[in-house]
Amino acid sequence: MYVWPCALVLAQYIWFHRSVITGKRILEVGAGVSLPGVLAAKCAANVILSDSAAMPQCIQNCSRSCRQNHLLGVPVIGLTWGEISPDLLDLPPIDIVLGSDVFYEPKDFEDIIVTVRFIMERNPKAEFWTTYQVRSEDWSIEALLSKWNLKCTNVPLKMFNADKECLAESNLPGRHSIQMMIVTLDMDKLD
Numbered sequence: 001m002y003v004w005p006c007a008l009v010l011a012q013y014i015w016f017h018r019s020v021i022t023g024k025r026i027l028e029v030g031a032g033v034s035l036p037g038v039l040a041a042k043c044a045a046n047v048i049l050s051d052s053a054a055m056p057q058c059i060q061n062c063s064r065s066c067r068q069n070h071l072l073g074v075p076v077i078g079l080t081w082g083e084i085s086p087d088l089l090d091l092p093p094i095d096i097v098l099g100s101d102v103f104y105e106p107k108d109f110e111d112i113i114v115t116v117r118f119i120m121e122r123n124p125k126a127e128f129w130t131t132y133q134v135r136s137e138d139w140s141i142e143a144l145l146s147k148w149n150l151k152c153t154n155v156p157l158k159m160f161n162a163d164k165e166c167l168a169e170s171n172l173p174g175r176h177s178i179q180m181m182i183v184t185l186d187m188d189k190l191d
């Protein structure tokens with residue numbers, strides 16, 4: 001029910017790469033208010049929004065964001081991390097998965113990664129664009145990514161003008177420590 005600071009940073013990355021994402025098939029997971037997905041749809045990507053199947057009010061929120069932003073025909077589905085559901089199995093081909101501030105509860109980290117890995121199994125060239133708010137120095141997803149044969153590239157915020165406390169006239173990023181990562185299949189490990 002809230003736009004999280006990470007969403008501003010991921011939206012800035014999408015805006016910076018708007019010419020690349022036009023026409024791309026994009027799934028946002030844990031979308032909540034859906035700022036990155038809504039922006040991607042406005043940039044002419046084919047977007048599907050998703051949030052936990054167990055939280056109907058969050059799914060309704062995704063739909064409400066679309067309506068408020070005059071976006072018609074953006075599918076919204078229930079997709080719970082770690083669950084192989086009919087909606088996950090029925091997904092069309094995907095080029096980019098978006099996830100803003102989905103790594104906020106360590107007990108969920110592996111479930112998110114399993115969902116992303118499942119999607120990449122079917123879409124080996126897909127990329128997972130995710131922003132992560134550093135809440136504890138003790139938390140890390142690197143070991144889990146390696147376990148699931150995924151690799152991660154950190155994108156410095158200054159590369160897309162997001163190293164600021166205020167983005168797009170919003171003070172939300174503030175002094176939060178936020179990282180932008182691109183996760184892909186680790187082809188070297190799959191050979």
Ligand SMILES: C[S@@+](CC[C@H](N)C(=O)[O-])C[C@H]1O[C@@H](n2cnc3c(N)ncnc32)[C@H](O)[C@@H]1O
Pocket residue numbers: 001002003004005006007029030031032033034035051052053055058079080081099100101102104108
């Ligand atoms: C911190 S909020 C981030 C929301 C939005 N992406 C943003 O950055 O503004 C985390 C989101 O993950 C969703 N979520 C929590 N547990 C989930 C689960 N098990 N499966 C799918 N989504 C989940 C929540 O409903 C919420 O929308």
